[in-house]
Amino acid sequence: MNAPIRTNRPSLDAYWMPFTANRQFKAAPRLLVAAEGMHYTADDGRTVLDGTAGLWCVNAGHGRRRIAEAVERQLATLDFAPSFQMGHPAAFAFAERLAAVAPGPDGQRLDRVFFTGSGSESVDTALKIALAYQRAIGQGTRTRLVGRERGYHGVGFGGITVGGLVNNRRVFPLLPGADHLRHTHDLARNAFVRGQPEHGAELADDLERMVALHGAETIAAVIVEPVAGSTGVLVPPLGYLERLREIATRHGILLIFDEVITGFGRLGAPFATDYFGVVPDLVTTAKGITNGTIPMGAVFAGRHVHDALMHGPEGAIELFHGYTYSGHPVACAAGLATLDIYEEEGLLTRATELQEVWHDAMHSLRGAPHVIDVRTIGMVAGIELDPRAGAPGSRAYDVFVDCFEKGLLIRVTGDIVALSPPLIAERADIDTMVSMLGDALKRAA
Numbered sequence: 001m002n003a004p005i006r007t008n009r010p011s012l013d014a015y016w017m018p019f020t021a022n023r024q025f026k027a028a029p030r031l032l033v034a035a036e037g038m039h040y041t042a043d044d045g046r047t048v049l050d051g052t053a054g055l056w057c058v059n060a061g062h063g064r065r066r067i068a069e070a071v072e073r074q075l076a077t078l079d080f081a082p083s084f085q086m087g088h089p090a091a092f093a094f095a096e097r098l099a100a101v102a103p104g105p106d107g108q109r110l111d112r113v114f115f116t117g118s119g120s121e122s123v124d125t126a127l128k129i130a131l132a133y134q135r136a137i138g139q140g141t142r143t144r145l146v147g148r149e150r151g152y153h154g155v156g157f158g159g160i161t162v163g164g165l166v167n168n169r170r171v172f173p174l175l176p177g178a179d180h181l182r183h184t185h186d187l188a189r190n191a192f193v194r195g196q197p198e199h200g201a202e203l204a205d206d207l208e209r210m211v212a213l214h215g216a217e218t219i220a221a222v223i224v225e226p227v228a229g230s231t232g233v234l235v236p237p238l239g240y241l242e243r244l245r246e247i248a249t250r251h252g253i254l255l256i257f258d259e260v261i262t263g264f265g266r267l268g269a270p271f272a273t274d275y276f277g278v279v280p281d282l283v284t285t286a287k288g289i290t291n292g293t294i295p296m297g298a299v300f301a302g303r304h305v306h307d308a309l310m311h312g313p314e315g316a317i318e319l320f321h322g323y324t325y326s327g328h329p330v331a332c333a334a335g336l337a338t339l340d341i342y343e344e345e346g347l348l349t350r351a352t353e354l355q356e357v358w359h360d361a362m363h364s365l366r367g368a369p370h371v372i373d374v375r376t377i378g379m380v381a382g383i384e385l386d387p388r389a390g391a392p393g394s395r396a397y398d399v400f401v402d403c404f405e406k407g408l409l410i411r412v413t414g415d416i417v418a419l420s421p422p423l424i425a426e427r428a429d430i431d432t433m434v435s436m437l438g439d440a441l442k443r444a445a
Helices: 022-027 065-077 089-100 119-136 157-162 201-214 240-250 272-276 303-308 329-344 351-363 394-406 427-444
Strands: 032-036 039-042 047-050 112-116 144-148 178-181 219-224 254-258 282-285 297-301 371-377 380-385 411-413 416-419
Touching: 047 427, 065 329, 089 112, 089 329, 112 119, 112 303, 119 157, 119 219, 119 254, 119 282, 119 297, 119 303, 144 157, 144 201, 157 178, 178 201, 201 219, 201 240, 219 240, 240 254, 297 303, 351 371, 351 380, 351 427, 380 394, 394 411, 394 416, 394 427, 416 427
Parallel strands: 144 178, 144 219, 219 254, 254 282
Antiparallel strands: 032 039, 039 047, 112 297, 282 297, 371 380, 380 416, 411 416
């Protein structure tokens, strides 16, 4: 790649950065100026291997000309179209293509698609659909939403209410009437596991506790990430999701899977729903839906949920909800081109080919300085570090900065390093990632 070398760096003052220690960053900024394939280019000309698929989203790798050309054509043809009481062909075409690969087996596919602009919007949309569904079937007392500790469901008020990350919640008022299951992370019994850990299925019984405490007739839905990503790659114990599905069904509670991270091939199946063989009622997606190129999200709904709202006068709006950019034509064009790439290159299942190499490489870090756990599933890894006394998160942050300076992009949350590379990764890329991370861990020691 012909990358520009740092020359006229823009002023950093005006941009208030998200989820960033702004003062710390602006004192020593890390700027990316180009990307292609598996690599970024920093503004000083260095090549940086992408170990995180951007932010869990660039599943097909960077700089895909097919997507760029589709976006260019769409911009030149129809740059925007209103989605309220109007439509355009690309939205219907994209929804139809998504329906064909929707979560769930034949006969149970969640093939009704509501477009959003992000994962946060997808979560709030799914929660509202769940509430509207319960009201539509005569269960209007069901207004309570159940999330899980250490869950991340975006930053809307609905998402932070059902989410379980304290820093996302402590400053902001939350919606009333929510509750939380316990998280499933159990280092004492489940450290250094490949795939699903053996212990913890019984934690799904927390939903029974919610029913006993609040009454099933008050609970509309429970939302979980099949694999929690942003909290540090927490993999569900064997039998946990199945148990949660059974309890929810028995009590008339909708089950929502947040697949913003696991959707579109991350685990070696199109969706975690397919990987685990557990079918929820609603699935939230974003990120990989357009390979991260244009902001977009989608909620997949089962027909039983969708059809329950399709009653009343034909001229009546069934769901009073939507966004200016729902089904944006340029995002749909990017999404259609992304699906073409996924299907033609087999990327929705490629993680199954790579996962043994991936698992072996990541677990080779067992014994590295301060590593207290390695957990892997599909093409995701979480490497947990022993926190420094009185300075949680600082050890992993130092590793993050060191890796970036040496040419590897990783993601850290607290003292957990998360890796989730583009699905086009080759064995040599994986070997480079683990070698560079291992060296950084030694330097951090």
